Amino acid sequence: MEKYEAPIEDMNFVLTQLLNFESYLKSVNNNQITTDSVKMIIEEASKFATEELDSINHIGDQEGIKLENGIVRMPETFVKAYKKFVKNGWFSIIGENEYGGQNLPLSVIAIINEIWQSANISFASNNMLTQGAIELLESHGNEKQKIEYLPNLISGEWSGTMNLTEPHAGSDLSSIKTKAIKKDNKYYIKGTKIYITHGDQDMSDNIIHLVLAKLDGAPKGVKGISLFLVPKYFINQSGAKSKNDIKVVSIEKKLGHHASPTCVLSFGDNDGAMGELIGEPNQGLKAMFTMMNNARLSVGVQGLAISERAYQKALYFSKERKQGSSLDKNISGTVEIIKHPDVKRMLMEMRAQIEAMRGLTITTGNFIDKYKNSPNSSEGKDNLFISNFLTPIVKAWCTDQSIYITSLGVQIHGGMGFIEDTGAAQYYRDARILPIYEGTNGIQALDLLRRKLFQENGQTYIKVLKKLEKTANLALRENNKEINEIGNLLLNCVDTLKNTSLWLIKKYKENPLQAASGATPYLNMFGWALGGWIMVDSAVKAQGIIKKDNNSKFAKEKINTSLFYCNTYLPFAISLENTIKKSYYPLENFA
C-alpha cells in the first residue's frame, strides 16, 4: 500500500545547504534548537503524518462532513486524529514560549506545515487557520486577551477561524456589511459570513472566530473595518460552557477539501454574538493583513505540499504498473511505466518544480525569521522588504503549479487516475482552491505590480535580482559545463527581469490598465526565475557535496533535477517578456 513519507533528505538539504541553518542559528543566538533537533522534529512529524493523517485522508474525502442539528460533524477518524495531534503537541510548534509555544523559526514551520498539508489537506487546514489566529493575537491582542486565549490556541484545545468574506464582498472587503454594536463596553456582532474554513467542527473544545465588522458610524470602505474576537463558547471559571449567538447556516458542497467544513455563519440572529475588539477601532483590515502575509506563505506551502503528495503517489504507481515494452531494444518484455521516457519526463517535471518550490518557501520563511530577529537594523529591514516581495510570488506561483502537477499525477495513472478510488483525482480536486483563497492569484499579481515592485522606490526587486546574479556567478565558476550553462540561463533571465520590471514601472505610471494586463505573466516570470535561483544554488551546493563524497546519490540526483528545471523552465520564463508587453487588448472584444 502506497503511503506518504516526508522528503526529509530534501528538507534538510534546504536547511543545511541552501540556508546554512547552523550559522543562522548562531547569528541570531538561538540556543533552543540545533539542526539535529530540527531533524528529529521533522522525522517525528513525518511519522505522525504517515500513520495518523495520510491514512485517513481518502476516507475523509469520501465520507465528507455532515451538518446535524446546527453542528458540523467531522469524520470520526478526524476527531480521533485531532486529539492525538493536540496531545503530541503539534499545534504548539508556533507561539511564544510564555504562552506554551515552541516558537520555532518560520523556515522550520514551513517544513512541518508542508508535511501536514501533504498528508491531509482537509485536516491541516484547521491547523493553518489556528496558526493565523495565534499570530494575529500575538501581534494585535492586548495582554489580557493574550493570556486568556493564546494558551488554549497554542495547545490546540481551541482552534481559530478567519471571518472576512460576505455574500457580496469576496475579494473586495471594502463593502462588508457585518455590524458591531457597542453596548455596556461589550460588542455585539450581527451579520453573515461565508466561506469560513473550519467555521464549525466537533474536534476542538472551542472555536475562536476572528471577525471583520463595522462599528456604528465607522468611516466608509476599508478604513471603517474593525476586528473582533468572537468565541463559539464562553467558558466560565468552573468550566461550564454557554453558547454564543452564532449559527451554522449551511456547509458548502465543494470540488475538494471534502473533510474541511466551509461554513456559512450567521452571527447574532438573536441578541448579537458577543465579542471583543482586537486592536484599535477601524484598524481591523490592517491587523488582518499583517497576518495574511504569512497566511499567503502558508497557502504557497499548501501548493507545494499537495504537489509533493501527488508526486509520491504517481512515482509509486509508475514503479508498480507494468505496461508496454521499452524503446530500448536491450530490455525485453513488459516494463514498469517509469521506464517509458515520457512518464519519466512527467515525473521529472513534478519533482523539479517541487524541489524549487520547497527551496523557495523555506527560504522566504527564513527571510521573515531574519527580519524578526533584527527588525530595526538595515539588514533586518531588507529582509522584511524582500520577504514582502517574495510572498505574493510564493503564493501564486506555487499554487498555480500545484494545478499542473496534480494534473500530471492523474495523467501518470492513466485511466485509473480518473477513478476516484485510486486517490490521484482527490489531489487534483483539492489543489483547485489554492489559487483562489487567501487572495486570488490575480490579486497576488496586482499586489506584486502595484505595491511590491514600487516598494523602497523600486529598489527591492533589484536587491532580489542581485541575489540571483550572485548565485548565477557561483555556477559560472564551477568546473562543470552543464552547471555553467544553467548559470548563464539564470543570468539571461535576470536581464530579462530587469528590463521587464523597468518597463512595467514606467508603463504603470502611464497606463495602469495596460501594465496590469501583464501582472500575472510577470509574476510567473519571477516565479520561474526564483525557482531557477534555488535550483542553480542547489546544483552548486550539490557539487560541493560531491567534492567531499563522490558517491552521494542525493547530490547527483539534485544536479540532474537542477539541470532539468533550468533547461525546461528558464527559456520559458525568458519568453514571457513578449507576453507581458503585449497582453493588453481592448475590452470591446467582450462587449
Place this chain on the structure above:
Amino acid sequence: MEKYEAPIEDMNFVLTQLLNFESYLKSVNNNQITTDSVKMIIEEASKFATEELDSINHIGDQEGIKLENGIVRMPETFVKAYKKFVKNGWFSIIGENEYGGQNLPLSVIAIINEIWQSANISFASNNMLTQGAIELLESHGNEKQKIEYLPNLISGEWSGTMNLTEPHAGSDLSSIKTKAIKKDNKYYIKGTKIYITHGDQDMSDNIIHLVLAKLDGAPKGVKGISLFLVPKYFINQSGAKSKNDIKVVSIEKKLGHHASPTCVLSFGDNDGAMGELIGEPNQGLKAMFTMMNNARLSVGVQGLAISERAYQKALYFSKERKQGSSLDKNISGTVEIIKHPDVKRMLMEMRAQIEAMRGLTITTGNFIDKYKNSPNSSEGKDNLFISNFLTPIVKAWCTDQSIYITSLGVQIHGGMGFIEDTGAAQYYRDARILPIYEGTNGIQALDLLRRKLFQENGQTYIKVLKKLEKTANLALRENNKEINEIGNLLLNCVDTLKNTSLWLIKKYKENPLQAASGATPYLNMFGWALGGWIMVDSAVKAQGIIKKDNNSKFAKEKINTSLFYCNTYLPFAISLENTIKKSYYPLENFA
C-alpha cells in the same frame, strides 16, 4: 440564467474564410449541401443543444447513474433527450446515404460534434462512440453486416461501444486475454473488458459492442487480435428480444462524466457471448486503428468543446459579478470583474486558444474529407498524410489545453468556482479524462515522433511547415505592422520546428530513449505553432473582411484575438527547443 449557445459566427468563419468551403464543395462535386444549408444545420443543432442538452448537463452530473439489477439506469432526463435526439435525426449526420445517413463532410461533423460536447459531454459521449462504430462497420463490415446493423446505428435507435481495455491491458493492447471460440460457424466471446464508455444504458433499444478478442491458436501479441461485433440483444424478425451473455459487473465512480456510464463488462459468464467476426481473423487491431484516427480527432473536439463551454460560463459570470473598483480613475464605483485587466487577460487566453483549436480541428477534418474525395490522387494522398500527422497533435494539444482552460474557468469564478452548484467545477472535472482516453497524450506524442515524423521518409512535416510558411508570408504582405509582426513570429516558429524536427529524426536513430524524452514538448511546440498558423490566417482573412466592411466587429475582434494568441504563445513555442533537446536524464534519479 446562463446557458450555452454555439459560437456560430466563428464556426462559419472557419468554414467560409479559412477553408473556403464553397469552392471546396464545388471542387468535390458535392451538390447535396451548400454553405447556407450547413449554416442552418449548425443553427438548429445549437438550438437543440441549448434547450435539450445543456439544460440537463448539471442535473446529470449531480444525479449520476445507477446500476440496478444488472441494468444501468441513466437520469430520466437523459432518456427523454435521447429519444428526441434520435427523432430529430441528429445521429444520422454521419453514415452513408444508402443506410440512411446524411454523410456530411467531417469538417461539418466536427462542428456539430463540438456543439453536443459543449452542451453535455456525458450525453454526447454516447453519440461519439456510436459514430465510431458506424465508421468502423462502413470500412470493415461485410455487406450483410452493413445492412443488418448500419441503419439502426445511423438512426441512433441502437448505439455502439468500443471494448478494448482489460484490467491488465490499458495502453498496451498486445496482452489482452479475452477469447473468441468458434463453434458451428459462430463466435463465442469470453472475457472481461473495463472502461467501456456507455457500455450499458437504458436510452437506446440495443447496444452493439465492438470487442477485441483472441481466436484460439492466434499468434501472440497484436498480430493475434480479432474484432467482433457482439450485440446486447438479439432481435428476431417479429421484434422479440433475447439477451446475449453479457453482464454489467460494475460501473466506475469517476472524477467527472458522472452521467456517462463507464462499465466493467463480463462477456460469456455462461455459454459465451455470441458475436460476429468483423473483417479478417487477426486483423482486429488494424481495423480498430483506422477508426481510432477519427476518434482521436473527436476527442480533440471534446477538448475544444469543454473549453468553449467553460469560457462561455466564465464570460457570463465576469459580466455579471461586480467586485472591486477599476484601476482606471475615470471609472468610479464597483465594477464588473471583466473590467479588471487580469480577468480580461484570462478570458483572452481562453478565447484565443479556443479559436485556434476550433480552426485546427475543422481544418483537420477538411484534410480527411479531401482525401476521401480523391483517395488515389497524389494530392489526395498528401491530404491523408497531413491529416495523419495532425491527428495526434489535435488530440493531445486540444485536450491538454482543455485542462488549463477549464481551470481558468474555475479561477474566474473565484470562491464560487470551488462550489459544485456553480457548475464551473464540473467542466474542470469532465475535462480531465480527455488527455487520457483514446490513447494517452504521451502515446500521441510517441506516435508523432516514431510514426508521423518518419512518414513519407520525413517529408510530411515539411509539407505541413510549408503551409505555415505560406500563411506567414501572406501576413508579411499585409499593410499592418502588428500583423506583419505575428507573421514574423510564425516564421521564426517554423524555423525552430525545422531544426528541432531534424534533430529529433537524427536523435531517434541514435538514441530512441533520448528522442522520446522530448516527444511531448515537441508535440506541444507543433500544437502551438499550428494554432499560430490558424490565427495568423484568421488575422489575414479578417483584414480581408475589414477591407470590405470597415465596421465588422467580428473581424476586429478576430484580429485582436490573433495578435494576443501569437504574441503570447509563439514565443513560448519557440522556447521549447531547449526543453526538447534537454529532457533526457537518467532513470537513476528515481531508483
